Amino acid sequence: MDVNAAPFFTAQGLCKSFFGVQVLHDMAFSLRPGQVLGLVGENGSGKSTTMNIVGGVLPMDAGRMTIDGAEYRPRSPGEAEARGIAFIHQELNLFRNLSVAENLFIAGFPKLIKGLPFIDRAKVRARTQELLAAVDLDVAPNTPVSRLSQGERQLVEIAKALGANARIMIFDEPTTSLTTRETDRLFDIIGRLQRQGIAIIYISHILGDVMRLCDDIVVLRDGHLVGSAAKADMTIEKMITLMVGRTIDQMFPPRDPPVTLGGPVLEVRGLSQRGMVKDINLSLRAGEVLGISGLMGAGRSELARILFGMDPFESGEVSIGGTKVAALSPAACMDHGMAFLTEDRRAEGLMMEASIADNVALASLPKFGTTWARFIERTRLGDEVTRVSKAVQINARDLQRTLVKNLSGGNQQKAVIGKWLLHHPRVFILDEPTRGIDVGAKYEVYKIVNQLAAGGAGVLFISSEIEELTGMCDRILVMAHGEIRAEFPRTDFDREAILRAAMWHGLKESA
């Protein structure tokens, strides 16, 4: 690697907004041939957005990128690939039913005769063997990808990128599903790519790996570039401090923690499900806001889904409102006063093509249809829907006519919350309740959470934003690898300690 080589790729002033929320501000970096650039930051800090812009998945709102001094503004992943940029995805993009060779050449097979659609099988075979040798993968070209391990599939992706003459390879959390041996092999290959002059962008939560592999490290927080340094000037401690950043005051409505909490409204004992969660014990009391922190894939949403009866569990017991519930299902949980706001409001929370009123009413319909044929008492239902919609301040003129698909993200989220408030929950599980909504709407959601707790409900607040949890919760549990790793009472809130606990696995690996 030639440290003095000039950068061939530059990016300056990259900006991106989603639904009016700016998620990336003035991102800038450059790459030299053979350089490994580490990109770190919390969930939602803008890493993936940056890489999606570079990889042609998302268009940038503002900014400029160049390759060899020429303007680079990809309109599709295909165009990015043609310009020499390859994306090795977290969830690999291979066709499992096809062979290794077919996957390598899926974008364009060599032909026997130019212009005719006959594949030159011999050439495909020879070239595949060549590419597989370059990544040290010893399998036959006609092996179906479904027979390969995760690590081997990743090597096939790298071989594919080599076949496409990639000059920049982007690795997004490449080691999450690899064994230690596979990880070592991957790092060897990355070293080899580097010596061939290929530039690497390496995204990972495992800070030890980042320190070991990368020449330079860029730290992102809330869409801002907050630090950029050569490895020699960076430490793991410094990365964490940069990732967490300073306090942003006045983002959260004032909350007087209740002097005395009520009895437990949700108790979980020894809850386990293989590959999801392991030995979860927690107790949520009336009037309490209990936060759950953790990295993506730590098992937070999985826990919530099990608690609401959407996914099965192998062992453990759950009591809601003091009653042990043996067979969890959404209907059973709702009968015991539980409500669940899922992380994906479009796919699971709302009927996008239906009115606000229909959406708000959905979970409580049986309460308004108690006669023999379950006729709905429309006047009473309409009044209640209006009352709840006012309480959560849904901003729309006509609840009966306005379709939720025409609402802003914040108002949509309030419609989901309204749906559950109409059901009068005693336990409310909120999974990323402020994802993708603007700051003003966030504040209103926080106020609703506070009111709920003040009214005696227990709230389980799952969030990827530590700031949000420390601002809102009475207590925070930290999950990693499906387990609860740490517990912090409000008096001990420390963002660095929370993040450290969430990254427990990463720190252990680096030790």
Add this chain to the structure above:
Amino acid sequence: MAPSGAAELARPRRSLAVRLLVSEYLVLALTAVYFVVMWLLVPAIATADTLLDILAAMMPLLVVSIGQTFVLIVAGIDLAAPSILAAASVVGASMMTGEGGFALFTGVPILVGIIAFLGMGLFIGLLNGICTTRLNMPPFIVTLSTMMFFSGFALFYTSALTDDGSSFGDLPSAFVAIGQGTVHGVPYSLGVAAVVMLVAHVTLSRTVFGQWLYAIGRNPRAAAISGVPVKRAVMWAFIISGLCGGVASILYTGRLETGTPVLGQRILLDIVGAAVIGGVSLFGGKGRVTWTLYGVLFLSVVDKGLQLLGLDLASVFAIKGLVILCAAVLDAVRHRLMLRG
């Protein structure tokens, strides 16, 4: 945050043509236009007899299409409807006639016959419902296979039990009256269909169950998370479709005076087509009993008009296809207009 309600009020008033195009009465208007054009060509279409004939002929189709509407609303499809008509027709008829006559000994063969009609519908609907909800099979495949199986079953049943091997004749006159009789000039079948329509309409628009069906069609995952018993409700949609098929089969069989295994052979597209032309969505979550009524009315008037023109069967099919295609194009245009709205 711009409230979308404000945008709705700010929308400029549209021309009459555009407003008609996006209204739910579009199909009704098209029917009227077609009717007037036909009137000019064949004045006979406007006589009281013809009109009554159209009404009486469309009632069985209306009943079976209403059943289909329930399944379409949960984003399913019931292709088995024609086979339900056929299987119920032969099994029900066999209870009452001399050839089968299984229920003659009971002394109330008509009652047993009617129960057999409804029982066949219930059974096939239940089977469809179990396969789709408990075995998670796609409704298209499930009902396609039950359609084939029960069409075959109806033919087999008939050839095994009748002398000529083609149909069950000699139905009791009291039964035939259900399909053909009138009171003060109004066909009984109209009354039966009206009751089915009213019950279906109230069920869909006023009950918890009806609202659940719409929710399932709009977003089954959100419905399940909101405590809707999705599987049970979908099962009931298929059962209702089956029962409606049974009722329609009674009307058809009475009208034809025979239990026949080829009943409803050609009307699958009419059943689904009528609902869709009326505005029921194939993607679920959208539909009304009245819309299905408009669709059935449209198809029936088109049919009768072509018949009166004295066209041969081939031309009738071709023209009917064209008319339905035009209605579909109009629907697409109107959908785009509504999205723009």
